[in-house]
Amino acid sequence: MAEVTLTIDNEKVSAREGQNLLQVIREQGIDLPTLCHLDGLSERGGCRLCVVEVEGSSRLAASCVTAVREDMRVTTASDRLLRYRRMLVELLFAERNHVCSVCVMNGNCELQSLATRFGVDHLRYEPLYPRLPTDASHEKYTIDHNRCVLCARCVRVCDEVEGVHTLDIMGRGVSSRIINDLNQPWRASRTCTACGKCVQVCPTGALYIKETLSAHVEKRPDLPRRIVDARKKRVWNS
Amino acid sequence: MSSTPSGKIRLATVWLSGCSGCHMSFLDLDEQLLELNEHIQLVHGPLVDRKDFPPEVDVVLVEGAVNNEEQKEMAGILREQSRIVVALGDCAVTGNVPAMRNGLPVKNLLESVYPVEGGHEPPGLSSGSEVPRLLPAALPLHAVVPVDVFLPGCPPHARTIGSALKALLKGERVVLEQGMCRFG
Numbered sequence: 038m039a040e041v042t043l044t045i046d047n048e049k050v051s052a053r054e055g056q057n058l059l060q061v062i063r064e065q066g067i068d069l070p071t072l073c074h075l076d077g078l079s080e081r082g083g084c085r086l087c088v089v090e091v092e093g094s095s096r097l098a099a100s101c102v103t104a105v106r107e108d109m110r111v112t113t114a115s116d117r118l119l120r121y122r123r124m125l126v127e128l129l130f131a132e133r134n135h136v137c138s139v140c141v142m143n144g145n146c147e148l149q150s151l152a153t154r155f156g157v158d159h160l161r162y163e164p165l166y167p168r169l170p171t172d173a174s175h176e177k178y179t180i181d182h183n184r185c186v187l188c189a190r191c192v193r194v195c196d197e198v199e200g201v202h203t204l205d206i207m208g209r210g211v212s213s214r215i216i217n218d219l220n221q222p223w224r225a226s227r228t229c230t231a232c233g234k235c236v237q238v239c240p241t242g243a244l245y246i247k248e249t250l251s252a253h254v255e256k257r258p259d260l261p262r263r264i265v266d267a268r269k270k271r272v273w274n275s
Numbered sequence: 276m277s278s279t280p281s282g283k284i285r286l287a288t289v290w291l292s293g294c295s296g297c298h299m300s301f302l303d304l305d306e307q308l309l310e311l312n313e314h315i316q317l318v319h320g321p322l323v324d325r326k327d328f329p330p331e332v333d334v335v336l337v338e339g340a341v342n343n344e345e346q347k348e349m350a351g352i353l354r355e356q357s358r359i360v361v362a363l364g365d366c367a368v369t370g371n372v373p374a375m376r377n378g379l380p381v382k383n384l385l386e387s388v389y390p391v392e393g394g395h396e397p398p399g400l401s402s403g404s405e406v407p408r409l410l411p412a413a414l415p416l417h418a419v420v421p422v423d424v425f426l427p428g429c430p431p432h433a434r435t436i437g438s439a440l441k442a443l444l445k446g447e448r449v450v451l452e453q454g455m456c457r458f459g
């Protein structure tokens with residue numbers, strides 16, 4: 038594959054054509070924040086936390102869905118970028134009901150730790166306090182829409198790795214909602230294999246195994262990468 | 276900063292809609308409290324036998340969300356009479372657990388807590404009853420009055436409270452160490 042040369046934070050870097058910016062930036066050891074991205078799944082460009090500045094463009098680019106180009110000049114950290122990232126995290130908190138102190142993911146949550154990382158000590162936006170349901174009808178798992186950030190990791194792992202596409206997103210904007218099949222209670226799903234992959238990749242307390250105690254959840258967001266790689270290497274073909 | 280004749284900082288604490296956990300965490304400063312006592316005069320709060328909020332307070336630590344009319348009035352008074360207002364803990368900072376009722380009709384909430392005989396309205400529904408009127412929503416402190424310092428956490432760690440107080444005593448801006456700024 039052809040090589041391209043670009044500049045990231047004033048350093049000359051070489052990359053392979055077809056790579057996205059996020060991969061290349063992370064290869065440089067830069068800890069660019071992400072939420073919807075997960076190794077092993079397709080990119081979505083939904084959370085916008087990985088935005089960077091690209092010289093010559095006034096718009097910020099989500100690096101996970103931006104292909105590398107020859108001679109591109111990229112900035113991964115600036116006051117403007119930090120300001121926007123912090124704003125995004127605050128808006129995610131304000132959009133649903135996040136009560137970390139009583140959440141199953143307290144202490145292990147990716148949204149919570151992003152807030153800590155960006156020094157979010159309060160929300161400058163008025164929370165919406167939507168009334169949202171929790172579906173605990175499945176025999177093993179619960180989905181609590183109050184904690185969902187609509188990253189669609191669950192949707193993608195269910196479709197791309199488990200291959201059943203039980204989950205999807207219905208509605209638009211703030212009224213978007215994760216649904217099972219054609220918006221049925223999870224228990225009624227004829228497609229769900231109860232594999233639990235969606236639960237393992239969910240970055241927040243929205244999906245969890247039933248009867249888990251608050252602050253005792255440990256998830257396995259590394260699963261998709263491991264499964265996809267193992268399939269490529271055919272480790273399960275005897 | 277020093278405003279008492281003894282050169283001590285006048286510190287107040289206020290307990291709104293919270294579980295008192297933030298006050299407990301303050302007490303968890305243990306022996307550091309003795310050190311602080313050299314520089315601080317505690318002038319108001321659940322730990323002090325004084326009913327009204329005194330004037331000329333230097334720093335006030337406020338625990339809890341603003342949930343009813345009385346607390347809203349208190350928020351106004353403490354803001355008026357204090358130089359630095361600190362939102363202490365998640366309930367004061369975000370509304371936290373008390374705000375889980377937001378969006379539910381206040382009347383239904385009150386009726387399920389205070390069963391009343393047919394036709395009568397539950398206490399807390401309107402002003403003038405002995406129970407302060409419940410606000411339509413539990414609010415973070417900064418939604419009601421300007422707040423100078425936010426100390427998130429449920430409760431904030433004693434170390435967090437200690438380091439914030441130390442900075443304030445020296446008249447410095449409070450900058451929380453990495454990791455100290457955490458919800459939950």
Ligand code: SF4
Pocket residue numbers: 134135136137138140141142143144146147148149184241242243458459
């Ligand atoms: S999902 Fe994360 S941010 Fe939301 S309440 Fe739970 S721990 Fe807090």
Ligand code: SF4
Pocket residue numbers: 194195199201202203204228229230231232233234235236
């Ligand atoms: S348990 Fe598996 S099959 Fe069922 S919704 Fe989750 S990822 Fe899809």
Ligand code: SF4
Pocket residue numbers: 180184185186187188189190191192215235238239240241243244
């Ligand atoms: S349920 Fe979890 S994984 Fe699915 S979209 Fe919501 S936050 Fe993301």
